Amino acid sequence: MRTIFEKPDALTDKITHYCPGCTHGVIHRLVAESLDELGLRERTVGIAPVGCAVLAYHYFNTDFQEAAHGRAAALATGAKRVRPDLILFTYQGDGDLASIGMAETIHACNRGEKITTIFVNNAVYGMTGGQMAPTTMPGQVTTTSPAGRDVAECGQPIRMAEVLSQIKTPGYIARVAVHTPAHIVKAKRCIKQAFKYQAEGRCYSLVECLSTCPTNWGMTPIESIKWVEETMMPYYPLGVKRTPDEGEGG
Amino acid sequence: MRHEVMFAGFGGQGIMLIGQMLAYAGMNEGKQAVWLPSYGPEMRGGTAYCIVQVSDDPIGSPVVANPMNAAVMNRPSLDKFGPEVKPGGLLLINSSLIPDTSKRTDISILNVGCNQIANEEGTGKAANMVILGALIGATKMVKPKSIEDMIEYQFGKKGKRKLVDINIRIFNRGLDIGKTSVKDRK
Amino acid sequence: MKGNEAIGEAAVCAGCLNYFAYPITPQSEVAEYLSRRLPEVGGTFLQGESEVAVSYMLFGASAAGERVFTTSSSPGISLMAEGMSYLSGAQLPVVIVNIVRGGPGLGGILPAQSDYMQAVKGAGHGDYHVLVLAPAGVQEAVDLTIDAFTLAERYSNPVLILGDGMIGQMMEPVEFPDPETIPPPQPRPWATTGMKDRRQNLIRSLFLSPDSLEYNNMHLRAKYDAMERDEVRYESYHAERKMDVLIVAYGTMARICKTAVDVLREQGLKVGLVRPISLYPYPMQVVHEAAQKAKDVLVVELSTGQMVEDVHHAVAGSRPVHFFGKTGGNIPPPDRIADEVRKLLVKKPGKSRKTGRKS
Numbered sequence: 001m002r003t004i005f006e007k008p009d010a011l012t013d014k015i016t017h018y019c020p021g022c023t024h025g026v027i028h029r030l031v032a033e034s035l036d037e038l039g040l041r042e043r044t045v046g047i048a049p050v051g052c053a054v055l056a057y058h059y060f061n062t063d064f065q066e067a068a069h070g071r072a073a074a075l076a077t078g079a080k081r082v083r084p085d086l087i088l089f090t091y092q093g094d095g096d097l098a099s100i101g102m103a104e105t106i107h108a109c110n111r112g113e114k115i116t117t118i119f120v121n122n123a124v125y126g127m128t129g130g131q132m133a134p135t136t137m138p139g140q141v142t143t144t145s146p147a148g149r150d151v152a153e154c155g156q157p158i159r160m161a162e163v164l165s166q167i168k169t170p171g172y173i174a175r176v177a178v179h180t181p182a183h184i185v186k187a188k189r190c191i192k193q194a195f196k197y198q199a200e201g202r203c204y205s206l207v208e209c210l211s212t213c214p215t216n217w218g219m220t221p222i223e224s225i226k227w228v229e230e231t232m233m234p235y236y237p238l239g240v241k242r243t244p245d246e247g248e249g250g
Numbered sequence: 251m252r253h254e255v256m257f258a259g260f261g262g263q264g265i266m267l268i269g270q271m272l273a274y275a276g277m278n279e280g281k282q283a284v285w286l287p288s289y290g291p292e293m294r295g296g297t298a299y300c301i302v303q304v305s306d307d308p309i310g311s312p313v314v315a316n317p318m319n320a321a322v323m324n325r326p327s328l329d330k331f332g333p334e335v336k337p338g339g340l341l342l343i344n345s346s347l348i349p350d351t352s353k354r355t356d357i358s359i360l361n362v363g364c365n366q367i368a369n370e371e372g373t374g375k376a377a378n379m380v381i382l383g384a385l386i387g388a389t390k391m392v393k394p395k396s397i398e399d400m401i402e403y404q405f406g407k408k409g410k411r412k413l414v415d416i417n418i419r420i421f422n423r424g425l426d427i428g429k430t431s432v433k434d435r436k
Numbered sequence: 437m438k439g440n441e442a443i444g445e446a447a448v449c450a451g452c453l454n455y456f457a458y459p460i461t462p463q464s465e466v467a468e469y470l471s472r473r474l475p476e477v478g479g480t481f482l483q484g485e486s487e488v489a490v491s492y493m494l495f496g497a498s499a500a501g502e503r504v505f506t507t508s509s510s511p512g513i514s515l516m517a518e519g520m521s522y523l524s525g526a527q528l529p530v531v532i533v534n535i536v537r538g539g540p541g542l543g544g545i546l547p548a549q550s551d552y553m554q555a556v557k558g559a560g561h562g563d564y565h566v567l568v569l570a571p572a573g574v575q576e577a578v579d580l581t582i583d584a585f586t587l588a589e590r591y592s593n594p595v596l597i598l599g600d601g602m603i604g605q606m607m608e609p610v611e612f613p614d615p616e617t618i619p620p621p622q623p624r625p626w627a628t629t630g631m632k633d634r635r636q637n638l639i640r641s642l643f644l645s646p647d648s649l650e651y652n653n654m655h656l657r658a659k660y661d662a663m664e665r666d667e668v669r670y671e672s673y674h675a676e677r678k679m680d681v682l683i684v685a686y687g688t689m690a691r692i693c694k695t696a697v698d699v700l701r702e703q704g705l706k707v708g709l710v711r712p713i714s715l716y717p718y719p720m721q722v723v724h725e726a727a728q729k730a731k732d733v734l735v736v737e738l739s740t741g742q743m744v745e746d747v748h749h750a751v752a753g754s755r756p757v758h759f760f761g762k763t764g765g766n767i768p769p770p771d772r773i774a775d776e777v778r779k780l781l782v783k784k785p786g787k788s789r790k791t792g793r794k795s
Contacts (some may be wrong), residue, residue, distance in 0.1 A: 006541065029493055038698075041631075042630050042631065042632035043629075043632070044630060045628040045629075045630065045632035047496075048640075053640065057636070057638050057640070060774065061631070062630075062631060063534065063628035063629065063630060063631050063636060063637045064628065064636070064637075064638050064639070064640075065495070065496065065499045065526075065638075065639045065640070066526075066638070066639065066641065066642055067495075068492065068518060068519070068522050068641035071488070071489070071492040071495075071519075072492075074484070074488075074492035074493050074495075074496065075492050075493070075495050075496035075499070076488040076496060077482070077484075077493050077496060078456065078492065078494060078495060078496025078497035078498075078499075078500070078504070079496035079497060079499060079500035079628070080496075081454070081456075081480045081493070081497065081506065082454045082480055082500055082502040083500045083501065083502065083629065084498040086500065086628075086629065086630060087630075099538070103485055103486060103488075103489065104485070104492070107484075107485035109707035121697075122771065131447075152510070167511055211554075232782050270607060273607055275608045281606075282609070283607075283608065283609060284606060284607070285607035285608075286602065286605065286606045286607075287605050287606075287607075309608075310691055310692070310695030310698065310770070311691055311692035311694070311695040311696075311770045312573075312601075312602060312606055312688065312691065312692075312771065313767045313768075313770075314693055314769065315769035315771065315772070316769070316771075330604050339788065351563045363522050
């Protein structure tokens with residue numbers, strides 16, 4: 001029998017707890033494929049966040065540490081500094097990375113820590129039940145913005161990829177989407193590139209993935225995909241924001 | 251035998267340095283030594299002080315409220331610490347910067363023109379060495395040679411031979427004043 | 437050597453070459469010293485963006501299998517409180533040094549002992565303890581720092597050194613032990629070092645099912661029981677015979693009290709001292725037994741009364757417990773302590789005299 005398709009070595013057999021229509025699973029797979037293809041799995045340590053991906057350590061076939069809210073980049077920094085031979089990646093959501101973990105995120109990027117961050121932006125706090133995130137869209141209804149996000153009161157959503165691409169320290173910053181096969185192919189390219197830069201000891205890397213949350217958005221999976229396309233993508237433009245080859249940030 | 255001294259003056263007068271040199275000198279003689287500084291914002295230009303104890307036996311409290319000896323290099327230090335010297339103790343006053351002296355009669359008072367003497371030898375910066383010398387001369391807290399070794403160590407490591415010689419000379423002028431004062435008292 | 441620098445060198449001596457920290461008075465000299473020293477020995481020095489981040493850098497480094505430590509002072513330790521809870525839950529060996537300054541809030545930068553509760557009763561959330569050791573001088577700060585690494589690994593638990601501004605700033609002669617005599621780091625088969633040829637290693641404090649969390653908490657409890665059995669440390673000074681007054685004090689305050697004991701004994705007064713060295717586990721039994729030999733117990737602290745609660749607990753009402761405390765960076769000299777003891781000696785029978793807030 002000929003194998004046509006199989007699960008990456010870097011994923012376990014465990015069935016994920018993610019909701020139907022959620023794209024966490026896709027992003028997990030892209031990370032796992034990248035680790036396999038680059039031959040990094042056996043020396044990789046993942047850092048799990050607090051959020052929907054808190055149990056990511058059950059799904060990845062790598063060593064894992066579980067962080068407190070927002071502190072993943074600090075754990076990765078500590079581990080990478082004392083064991084530079086390891087490959088460190090953090091897997092974080094928007095509340096974790098862009099709210100409570102903003103300081104850790106920006107400073108890890110600014111120090112040029114040789115770590116990779118997979119940043120899943122679904123414009124909402126998922127696990128805690130759909131509260132407003134720093135990335136929640138203007139007017140978006142959440143459990144803590146029942147009348148929709150009021151930008152006069154809460155400010156505009158934070159564009160993390162753009163914020164981090166302002167930093168002068170060489171880094172690789174990209175934003176991708178994973179709601180269509182074409183986007184998934186492009187996203188894979190960016191995620192793999194991010195790990196490649198780390199494996200070469202070159203720079204900090206972060207890939208922001210626009211993701212869906214049908215459960216908390218109150219939509220069907222199909223509607224969610226449309227919402228990413230029509231509401232999120234115009235505000236969160238995709239693309240490689242910065243590469244380590246550029247002299248200075250935009 | 252346990253000796254204690256409080257050095258006090260402006261930040262920048264080398265108060266901490268002479269305290270450390272004395273503690274190291276004691277240590278190099280195989281004695282117990284503690285150097286406890288004041289620290290923080292008060293060090294930025296304000297009154298800096300440190301307490302040094304040199305002892306043959308283990309030292310208990312690093313804090314001494316009423317020291318047996320005090321050396322004050324400026325007016326605020328005299329006002330603050332002059333009254334604190336233990337009865338029967340010794341108060342050294344830098345008379346170059348402090349025109350007044352202490353009115354206490356229950357302690358020995360030694361007025362030393364530290365800046366003037368240091369200037370005569372060519373560097374006003376080393377006024378702290380005069381007071382250190384006077385203290386050692388009056389109390390024999392450590393051997394003068396141990397302080398000279400510390401001067402050698404402190405300035406010699408920067409390759410400043412000239413500075414070593416000047417400081418030793420200035421220290422010895424202070425030392426003579428200290429020794430003479432003891433004779434006078436007897 | 438200055439206490440702060442000596443603590444830094446002690447860690448290097450103990451084979452801990454990884455240090456993460458954030459500057460704060462009165463202990464920034466440790467970071468300054470190690471920023472020069474660690475590169476010489478091929479170690480890792482990193483100034484983090486906050487104490488919060490630093491506590492998690494310790495987490496990451498310890499979980500990756502390496503000895504690691506940090507130093508800070510009171511407000512910084514408050515920020516590390518969260519991390520201490522996670523480090524304890526995940527059972528990671530790290531060493532944290534608190535050179536205590538006065539609080540609450542920004543307080544002051546002078547010596548204080550007002551973080552006793554925070555250190556001993558748990559700064560962060562959850563059912564946990566860190567092992568707390570309190571040195572009374574620079575040499576002991578060196579010795580305890582070196583021991584702390586071994587203890588942290590023995591119990592897979594954070595160890596906190598509770599000093600005060602005086603320990604950090606004071607200069608005293610110190611001797612460093614021959615590195616050959618220091619136990620080498622224990623292997624950490626559980627560390628996250630890449631899962632080649634073995635099953636996944638996972639470092640976490642999350643246990644969502646009631647039974648698994650209870651299992652973890654019971655395991656932690658068993659460790660604390662072992663610490664309480666095996667790691668109690670104290671110094672007893674003239675507290676073996678009958679006394680009029682037993683003084684209980686720790687850290688540099690105990691050292692000042694020791695001089696007061698000498699002064700009082702020279703005057704023929706029967707006074708002794710028990711100095712807890714391990715604050716958690718607390719020498720409950722020792723304090724209790726010493727108190728039985730005394731008429732009165734006097735607790736002296738640079739706080740408004742923190743350790744005194746544990747002394748009450750230890751003495752359990754069998755003797756009057758008095759308290760004398762100074763704060764703000766005011767350090768009572770030996771004579772002041774002696775005065776407090778004399779007050780107890782002249783008191784009328786049957787009446788307990790109050791000194792300070794608690795009695």
